Amino acid sequence: MAETSSFDLLPDEQRLARFMERIETGEKIEADDWMPEDYRMTLIKLISMHGISEIMGALPEKEWVPKAPSLKRKLAIMAKVQDEMGHGQLLLRVAEDLMEPLLKSREHIIQDLLSGKLKFHNVFHMEAKTWGDAGLIGWLVDGAAIITQTNMLNASYGPYARALKRICAEEVFHAQHGEAIIMALAEGTGKQKAMIQDSIDRWWDALLMFFGPGDASTTGTSKQDITMKYKIRTKTNEELRQDFFSKYIPRVLSLGLKLPDETMHFDKTEGLWKYRQPDWSQFKQIIKNNGPKSRERLRLREISYTSNKWVLEALSVRV
């Protein structure tokens, strides 16, 4: 305690120096620890966006839960979507703790989502048109999420790192679940095979965009630098996208599927995948809630929020 109180008396620069020292030596920062304002704000933004993306991300797959084609798939996809809601819950709690000193709560997170202030991941604005899409989301979107989240498993912020550890363990099952759906289609009838090729064709750009722009020049801003400085993440967007290519391109091709990018190849001298850039101006539009399904999915959350208001009111009454 004595140490804490003397720390409290230090001028901000010295506190910051001590904080950076902790970050550099790999010590975890906890919710009640002192932290610079931009660290807190970056975390709130990152984690509430991650949390709300899990929740919005449940919606495209949820469209297929009641329609899953067998009892086994019905059970599996119900469990998968439930996990995503669980991830959202876990992450929003981490974000809520960080927001407490700012006198903000989950209510604000939901309000910010509905007003468009809080963004959610580009992939969850896309249409999930077919059962093939339900499989592809599990296989490749969760696959991509594993890559970005593993990159933050050692995040300097302890509560986030611990939540991610649990989430990543479940994501591995999700990717297997998605892969199982895709494998069944790939080994199935011509119609079923065509279904996955169609999904890949429609989702490819969104998957590339999932990792974010390579640098600030494409979209004007990038949080990469600050998150790396504070050791929240270690790899850049482009490095993560390259990891995704290395892991999944061979798998996609081995199923007899084609990539909708004829320029895609691995450049051995540079050790990099060369690919056609997705349309980043479209990405900007999508995350501004102007994607194909943005409005509709937000509307679902809005309906849930407004039509259940009476429930939340009743819960606050002590019985």
Add this chain to the structure above:
Amino acid sequence: MKYTKEEALIHKEYHSALCELLFQLADDDFILAYRGSEWLGLAPHIEEDVAFSSISQDMMGHAVIFYGMLEDLGIGKANDLAHDRPAEERKNAILLERVNGPGTYLHEPHYDWAFAVVRSYFYTGIKKIKIASLKNSSYIPLSQAAVKIEMELYYHLLHWKTWFTQLLGAGGEAKKRIEDAMAAVFPDLDGVFSFGAARTMFIRLALITSEEEIRQEWIQMMRPIFESLGINMPNSFGLESGNGRDGVHTEDLEAALKTLTEVYRIDQTASW
């Protein structure tokens, strides 16, 4: 006398009564779990979304167990029994097929949480009493499955009871909405108790206890809760929309079947 699967397969009368009961149990859980899955992402708060979904999965799991027993009894593949039977062959109670509220799960789902709570709570209580009786069923595989199912139902019932008492106890709008939901549920509640035309056979073959006993036990279980919350238990319930056990169903079931078989029907011979 107790029956194994092999014995049930030989005795024609027993086989047909047993399958009738299994269809009722399977179809009840299947359709209500489906209704639960429509709620995903729309529950009053995120924690409830997770909990409700877990309950719906358990329920779907129970349906899988019952359809699986029917498969073992040579009736057909569990998957096809769940997906490929027209409405008039379904044995679920009508109360359980009713929509969650206005709209569809994809478009403007203005679902009614009070209805979800009342329907789930009443159904779970009645199911728990049935399952407790099934622990002594003459069909050995069913009595064994009942032991496992009963443990899960303990948590489901507690969950819905907590909602029911909180919402009623809160008074005001919540109480009013729960009362409205009860007014919508009671007129069809007899359908959940009913065993349809097979009721005497079920008793004679010691498959399960009587409708009347299940009803009395449920009333006994609920009466103190109703009293403590200051609400009345009606003297009789109803079968207003008809008896689902006889294959009578509503448009709601037709629409649900269309949705839940949409992918399955693309190619029924394909493996998904």
